Amino acid sequence: MNLSPTTSPAAGTARKPLLRDLDDLHRRLVEGVSDYAIYMLDPEGHVSSWNLGAQRFKGYRADEIIGRHFSTFYTEEDRAAQRPALALRTSMLEGRFEDRAWRVRKDGTRFRAHVIIDPIRDDDGTLLGFAKITRDISDSYAQEMALRASEQRFRLLVSGVTDYAIYMLDLDGHITSWNAGAERFKGYKEPEVLGRHFSMFYTEDDRRDGRPALALHRARTEGRFEGMGWRLRKDGTPFWAHVFIDLIHDEGGTPIGFAKITRDVTERRAAELRLRELTSSNQELEQFIHIASHDMREPLRKVLAFSDLLLQEEGQQLTEAARGYLGSITAATRRMQALLASLLDLTRVTSQGRSFEPCALGEALREVCSDLQMMIGEKGATVHAGALPTVEADGAQMRQLFQNLIENAIKYAREGVPPVIEIAEQPDDDPERITLVCQDNGIGFEPQYAERIFGVFQRLHARDRYGGAGIGLSICRKICVRHGGSIRAEGRPGEGATFIVRLPRRHRADSL
Structure with missing residues (x-):
């Protein structure tokens, strides 16, 4: 039995209008696509059809381009390199050509194109032409x-x-x-x-x-x-x-x-360990100074007491030289007491420092001037103060800072010249910091000693000429460092000294 399908002449006649309708539908579909250029080439590469997408982004109308060679869309350098012919040959030999390259619009502008060329053959394999699809990928190419x-x-x-x-x-x-x-x-x-x-x-x-x-x-x-x-x-x-x-x-x-x-971070770790050791050593040293100072105060008081008692009760029997010896013992003991008191003040900067709170520096300075009123009056000194800001600080230490600077200026006044001390705020490049300047008209110092004067027990002059333990400016620096700030000095002999203090306006919560 022959079960193969057969087609009657009447059925073939009925199918022809249907095929024509499908061809028309296909043509309209291709012509209506606007996102792709879809067109046909003859076997030599001449344009034989044109759709809306091709017109939209290549710029040619159908009557302007049909019959022209598709190499029209290539750049001058690609035509010179025979790339259009290579594309058709590759399509014929391999069944497809695909490329991403520059193409040229009617107005001469270039766009990046994704191109596919497929050969079209009849049932016998004869080449009828090529189907060419081009998409403008300029935007995606730019992103890529x-x-x-x-x-x-x-x-x-x-x-x-x-x-x-x-x-x-x-x-x-x-x-x-x-x-x-x-x-x-x-x-x-x-x-x-x-x-x-x-x-x-x-x-x-x-x-x-x-x-x-x-x-x-x-x-x-x-x-x-x-x-x-x-x-x-x-x-x-x-x-x-x-x-x-x-x-x-x-x-x-x-x-x-x-x-x-x-x-x-080997070096940083070594520095942190060294800092930890130094901090521990410093704490031990401060504890030793604190204990030793307290333990030594009572013997020193006894030395002074017995020296005074000896002078009162046996003074008439003592020779002039003996009374001089007692005077030297008394003076040395009082210096030792002052030294111990200064050392305690130095250790208290960190060991007994208070929390940082809003501190009106102008008010702190006024309190200090009030406390030093007698000294200021006796020396004929004048303290001029400008408007000072409010900062987060240990108020007691800010008062100690001002007091030490004023006492230092009065102590090192020029002979016969009343001390004049000016304290004011100056603009700072960092809005989160303030700069205070304390300037006097005293004896000044050589510029090479600008750092040395902040050392503990460092003196530039003989003790019999200028008294004190030589710790006041050391305390100033320690206060500034504790507050995350700094202090430095400038001066010249006979022209006075200037101390520049920089402090943060506020502190992070974890540093309070």
């Missing part, structure tokens, strides 16, 4: 180029960084990239580390304890790992590292690896 430029800048940035080791790991911890910073302080060149596990930088003890795996686990589950520890260079020497490991995802959110940043 911007992304590539951004990625290139990032790669250059990362590769050029020398203070940090920045490199990538795959999900198992194997190294997939390496920068100059990693090479500089780990000692390995890129070919020596690519593909190796990052645990190679850990100490044997850390590897045995599973610290590399723990770091990756934390980064994978929490998104980031941060830690510090010893790491090893290529030559086996250790360094103290500050490490970040961040989990990296693709656009779909799937983890693809880790970004690892390592910084060598």
Whole structure:
């Protein structure tokens, strides 16, 4: 039995109008597309049809372009390189040609095009022409180029960084990239580390304890790992590292690896340990001074008391030289008492400092001038004060700062010249800080001693000429440092001294 389908002459006649309708529908569909240029070429490459999309972004009407060669849309350099002919030949031989390249509109402007050329053949395989589809991808190309430029800048940035080791790991911890910073302080060149596990930088003890795996686990589950520890260079020497490991995802959110940043903080760690030691030593020293000062005050009082008693009861029997000796003992003892009191004041700056609160500096200065009224009057001194701001500070220490500066100016006045002290605020480049200037008309000092005068027990003049323990300015500096500020001095002999104080207007909550 012949079961193959048959077609009667009547059925074939009925199908012809249907085919014509389908062809018309197809033609209208192609002509109506406006986002793609869809048109036909004859076997030699001449345009034989044209749609709305081609007219929209190439600029030619159908009557202007049909019959012309499609190389019209190519750039001059592409025509010279025979690229149109190559495109048709590739399409015939391989069954399709696809490219992304520059094309030219009617007005001469260029656009980036995605081009597909397919050969069209009849049932016998004879070439009838080509179907050509072109899409304007200028916008996406610009975005792609911007992304590539951004990625290139990032790669250059990362590769050029020398203070940090920045490199990538795959999900198992194997190294997939390496920068100059990693090479500089780990000692390995890129070919020596690519593909190796990052645990190679850990100490044997850390590897045995599973610290590399723990770091990756934390980064994978929490998104980031941060830690510090010893790491090893290529030559086996250790360094103290500050490490970040961040989990990296693709656009779909799937983890693809880790970004690892390592910084060598060996010097910073050594400095922190040294600072910790110094702080501890300083605390011990302050405690010793505090205890020793208290323990020595009673013996000194007894020395003074018995010296006075001896002078009162046996003074008539003492020779002039003996009374002189007693006077020297008394003077030396009183100096020792003053010295101990100054040392206690110095240690109290940190050990007994109060919390920082709003302090009106103008009011603090007025209180100090009131307390020193007798001294100021006896020396014929004048204190001029400008408007001073309010800052967050230890009010008692601000008063001590002003008092020490005023007493220092009065002490080192020029002979026969009444002391004049001017205290005012000056503009500061940092809006979060203030600058105070205390200027006097005293004896001044040589500029090379501008730092020395802040040292403990440092004196530029003989004790018999200018009294004091030589600690007042040291206390000023310690107060300024405690407040996160600074003090420096300027001066010239016979022209007075100027002290410049800088203080923060406010403090962070964790520093109060």
